[in-house]
Amino acid sequence: MRGRFVDKLKGEQAENSVAHYLITGVAGFIGSHLTDALVERGETVRGLDNFSTGRIENLAALRHRIDLHEIDLRDARAVAAACEGMDYVLHQGALPSVPRSVKDPRTSHESNVDGTFNLLEGARMAKVKRVVYAASSSAYGNQPGFPRRETMCVEPIAPYPAQKVMGELYMQSFWRVYGLETVCLRYFNIFGPRQVPDSPYSGVMAKFILQMMQGEQPIIFGDGEQGRDFTYVDNAVQANLLAMHADAEKVAGRVFNVACGERHTLNQTYRLLAGLLGFDREPEYGPERAGDVQNSLADITAAAEAFGYRPQVGFEEGLRRTVEWYAKEQGVRSRV
Ligand SMILES: NC(=O)c1ccc[n+]([C@@H]2O[C@H](COP(=O)([O-])OP(=O)(O)OC[C@H]3O[C@@H](n4cnc5c(N)ncnc54)[C@H](O)[C@@H]3O)[C@@H](O)[C@H]2O)c1
Numbered sequence: 001m002r003g004r005f006v007d008k009l010k011g012e013q014a015e016n017s018v019a020h021y022l023i024t025g026v027a028g029f030i031g032s033h034l035t036d037a038l039v040e041r042g043e044t045v046r047g048l049d050n051f052s053t054g055r056i057e058n059l060a061a062l063r064h065r066i067d068l069h070e071i072d073l074r075d076a077r078a079v080a081a082a083c084e085g086m087d088y089v090l091h092q093g094a095l096p097s098v099p100r101s102v103k104d105p106r107t108s109h110e111s112n113v114d115g116t117f118n119l120l121e122g123a124r125m126a127k128v129k130r131v132v133y134a135a136s137s138s139a140y141g142n143q144p145g146f147p148r149r150e151t152m153c154v155e156p157i158a159p160y161p162a163q164k165v166m167g168e169l170y171m172q173s174f175w176r177v178y179g180l181e182t183v184c185l186r187y188f189n190i191f192g193p194r195q196v197p198d199s200p201y202s203g204v205m206a207k208f209i210l211q212m213m214q215g216e217q218p219i220i221f222g223d224g225e226q227g228r229d230f231t232y233v234d235n236a237v238q239a240n241l242l243a244m245h246a247d248a249e250k251v252a253g254r255v256f257n258v259a260c261g262e263r264h265t266l267n268q269t270y271r272l273l274a275g276l277l278g279f280d281r282e283p284e285y286g287p288e289r290a291g292d293v294q295n296s297l298a299d300i301t302a303a304a305e306a307f308g309y310r311p312q313v314g315f316e317e318g319l320r321r322t323v324e325w326y327a328k329e330q331g332v333r334s335r336v
Pocket of ligand 1: 048111115134
């Protein structure tokens with residue numbers, strides 16, 4: 001069955017030689033926003049996803065404008081076939097979430113490490129020009145020293161950040177050894193429309209919004225004074241597109257922070273969201289979760305210098321856009 005599928009994909013490639021961009025994790029939160037941006041620019045996009053955390057609804061408007069394939073990153077042969085004929089790869093596919101990786105490290109290891117290796121091998125064989133990889137700020141761990149700079153050492157404190165760091169190392173080694181251009185973007189707490197709000201592994205922002213809309217009391221793990229460099233998703237999209245086409249001398253084999261360069265506490269974020277949603281209950285405070293990073297704040301100078309990255313959408317504007325989107329989705333009135 002899988003063999004027939006791969007043959008079919010190869011046949012489609014022969015007919016459709018204009019596809020240049022492959023997005024892995026295309027049906028996920030960030031992958032679907034990247035798809036929007038590339039399709040809007042008139043590019044041809046192929047996407048792969050196994051729909052484990054991604055949703056087909058995220059691609060609703062684009063379903064028939066992209067070359068979409070249900071492929072698991074753990075399937076090396078299918079991933080290699082998907083890479084054929086591609087110029088550029090945006091590698092977003094992964095099982096995110098620290099708590100998920102603490103509970104079940106093997107499953108996330110297989111998607112995040114083996115999957116990334118399969119992707120790199122496929123890209124190398126297909127002579128892809130460049131791979132941009134969704135790395136994670138969780139690589140910095142809880143070491144002292146803010147803002148985080150790319151020159152700091154990595155200190156992953158849970159399986160998920162260890163897996164994402166392993167992906168970075170593989171990216172860099174494929175540049176050094178095979179000359180495959182790779183760029184790692186360490187995302188800092190990306191938020192925005194389409195982030196899954198209702199799983200135990202959801203990001204804090206989407207979870208707060210949904211709980212407030214449903215009149216439930218959100219839980220803050222810890223005292224709420226931990227800060228995050230929350231980054232609206234359009235900024236991450238911008239960083240990917242710039243990094244994809246920057247001069248190789250400036251970006252190949254390198255790692256860059258992608259953030260806003262501002263720190264907002266969970267208590268502050270809670271109050272702003274509550275104001276936007278007219279929610280008047282206090283949060284419940286729970287114990288800190290194993291593996292959580294306490295604080296994040298990025299220095300974004302390197303990305304600015306190498307490929308002109310500058311965040312376009314600030315924190316509060318991003319919150320407004322996000323609340324507006326969830327309100328529309330849930331049929332709830334907001335104050336935005
Ligand atoms: N959202 C953030 O704040 C953040 C921060 C740092 C890094 N990242 C990274 O950014 C990327 C995108 O994250 P997201 O927030 O959009 O999460 P997401 O869960 O919405 O997207 C991940 C996508 O990958 C797909 N996927 C997972 N395992 C797969 C497999 N084995 N084969 C094929 N597809 C698979 C999922 O179905 C999903 O569509 C991930 O690599 C994540 O590690 C995200």
